[in-house]
Amino acid sequence: MSFFLTFAKAGASLGYWSDQHTEYTGNYLGVIMRVRIVAAAFALLLLVPSCSAGSTASVGDGESTLAVGFTAEPKNFDFTTTDGAAIPQALLYNVYEGLVKLDAEGEIVPLLAESWTISEDRKVYDFQLREGVTFANGDEFTADDVKFSLERVSSDWTVSLKSKMDVVERVEAVSPTHARVVLNRPSNAWLFDLTGRVGAMFSPTAVDDLANTPVGTGPYEVAQRRRGDSIWLQRRSDYWGTAPAYETVVLKYFQDPTAMNNALLSNGIDAISSITAPDSIPQFEADTRFNVLQGTTNGEVVLSYNNASAPLDDPRVRRALTLAIDRKALLATAWAGRGTLIGSMVPPTDPWYEDLSGFYPHDPAQARQLLADAGQENLTLRLRVPNLPYALSSAQVVASELDKVGVTVAIEPLDFPAVWLQQVFTGHDYDMSIVQHVEARDITTFGDPGYYWGYDNPRVAELLEEADVGTKEQQVERMREVARTITEDAAANWLFLFPNVVAAKKSVTGLHRNQVSESFDLTGLGKVES
Structure with a gap:
């Protein structure tokens, strides 16, 4: 999964409220x-x-x-x-390292791998590893650890990101400093995915208590x-x-x-x-x-719809809700206008970005008509959000805007991350939610019907697969089609792209x-x- 800049609660997890979430509809x-x-x-x-x-x-x-x-x-x-x-x-990157990482410009650069080559059919990756690398417990890092770590994603990981390694057919330790990975098909995304947590290297002797004792290189x-x-x-x-x-x-x-x-x-x-x-x-x-740096992130702040549950399984309802919300006004309220308006799950830093922010202009009259066409003129929805400042501020605007088109919204703040993850992300117990998705290139989640927004469009899944196995030009073309499709379907409402504002002593x-x-x-x- 891809998320979150959060406020956890002093004690167990920081936050505004106690572990029992507050029913929050006013005041x-x-x-x-x-x-x-x-x-x-x-x-x-x-x-x-x-x-x-x-x-x-x-x-x-x-x-x-x-x-x-x-x-x-x-x-x-x-x-x-x-x-x-x-x-x-x-x-x-601080405790755990992978074979590769992203540099400040978002380019893939060597880390534990000094270099690598890719076969002509784009299915075989040969990594030459650095010598003299040890884990914090003293274990030497070798190609056997590459094999152990990458195979363990499919066998032992339980989080949603484990599917990123499904493309791996086998991993071979050719020599202590030479690891070979064979894919079952070409993949444009796989090496990029290795820059994230699925690419982290582990020692076989140090995985018994990862929750409390992380051991990396x-x-x-x-x-x-x-x-x-x-x-x-x-x-x-x-x-x-x-x-x-x-x-x-x-x-x-x-x-x-x-x-x-x-x-x-x-x-x-x-x-x-x-x-x-x-x-x-x-x-x-x-x-x-102080110095203050302001830039961008991969963090799409999304008003998610539960596509798998009525009435949000009806695209007319989703489109109505999207048309009803003035996202420019929301951004001004939630983040003083400092973020970027986007229209799909693609930040401007991605190669397939195109500006879809105007696809659904603010149009309350059309929203009311779509709700009437869908027979949902007196709709009540639960908006279950993390107890985070941007989410709470955004929720207030969403509730106010939807009220103008006859939709009653009950805002329910949930302690984040524990309660939100359990009830919304894992349990899918929600109508709408608002959270920042920070994982790079996470538009691929719309190809997974089991993901928490429950969006099931076989054509999107096909396009994502074609994008991954195709040429770079085909990848860009197919990914843009994915972005347009999920936007047209109003699979979610992309409220804004979260800015990155860092303040530090000089x-x-x-x-x-x-x-x-x-x-x-x-x-x-x-x-x-x-």
Whole structure:
């Protein structure tokens, strides 16, 4: 699955509400005021510890430590059995490495593989591996680990992403430094998929407790976890590659954007991985202590429809709901207009992007007519959303807009990630939801009828397969047809593309403007010595 910049709850998972979700149909401002009071108190607590001389007064240990604020606390450390983006955001490229990775420009570059060749029929990949690489537990990395790791995706992984390895016919350890992967058909997507979590390399001796003890070949290892508060990464002295600039990195999790902002302002952290309260951006832009980078992400904020369940199995109803919502007004409310309007599950950074944002113009009159044609003039729908700021703000606009065309919306916030993942993503118990999908090139999920939006269109599945096995030109052509088809079907409503806004002290260097992968990649960060 592809997601989420989240607010997890101090304690187990950060969030605005308790683990039992709130039935939320009104009094939004009252709830937010109570949240801000709690957040302010929490922010004051951050200021209590005495300040050290270094860059991270509350959590750090001098200039060798970097503290970064996040909102998505991992439920555990095992992304092989737990969906969501919080785990790879923390661990991918930092603790776990693959044969290849995405660089800052989104290009595939070598990592544990020094080089590779592809056969003329595009089915055989030969990887030449780096020598002298070890896992954090001391195990040597060889082609046997490549075979073990890639085969394990199909045999032992339980998350939805495991299907990305279905194209693999076999993996061979030709020699300790030579791994061969044979596909059952050509695939344009497979090598790109290896840059994500399905490409992570594991040691056979270190997979018994992945939820608590991740062991990778990366430059950091997990030193400690303070559940509901932070994860501490420690630089490995025996790392095969260039040592990262910071000896210790503290991933600090916050229950509220105000608390996270205050932590940066008060020297409690050094950087905010992604600002989630857009009204705070000008404050950091005006402060000479900080750099603010604004770019783009792969994160489509989607109003998902349960295509498998009445009345949203009727495309007339889905089109009506899509026409009824003023997405420009929604973006202005939810993210101060800083995101990008899109019309399908394709960000502008993808090769097959075309602007479909105007396919469904805001047209309440046509929406009412379509609802009447479908016999759904007095419709009531449940909008079950994560208890995240952008989702809650967007939900309020969606409810208001749909009310104007006679659709009653009951907003139900769910604790994220645990409750939302269980009830909406896994259980499919919803009519509509709103969440940010952050996995790269995740338009392919519309080819899977079992995915949580329940969209079943055999032609889309055919087009996706043709795109994967075809030439690069055919791939672009077929993927554009997929995007147009799911847009025409109103398979979902793509509200906006989430911006990437990073704020950091000027002493922190190497941060990237665009977020191109699931990882918050710490390996290229540097520092200006004081």
